[in-house]
Amino acid sequence: MAMGRIVRRAKSDGSGTITFSLALGAARQICRLTTTFQTDKQAFSYLHKYRTEFEQMARMRLASGELEDGIVVLSML
Structure with missing residues (x-):
């Protein structure tokens, strides 16, 4: 499986949601x-x-196809 890392340019939409990119080699996956x-x-x-x-x-959800409109969705408990 490709190694990934969170790109530092995370941002908030002001409603308790942070959007960030997971770097997968040259590709990026948007995560919320x-x-x-x-x-x-x-x-x-x-x-x-x-x-x-x-x-x-995020990598596990991406690998299993658990995407919502092409975005990996995670929640803090």
Whole structure:
């Protein structure tokens, strides 16, 4: 399986959702992470702290075809 990494240009839409790209070689996969944090700063901090785990989850969902409109959807518990 191709190695991936989260591209640093993550952004928030202001409604508890962070969008980021998972780099898969030269390709990029858009991922959406729904959060329960009160602030973007808290959500981004959590995303970066657990980056490896989110990368693994995103790759597994991508490999199994679990996409919504071509986007990997993840949620923070």
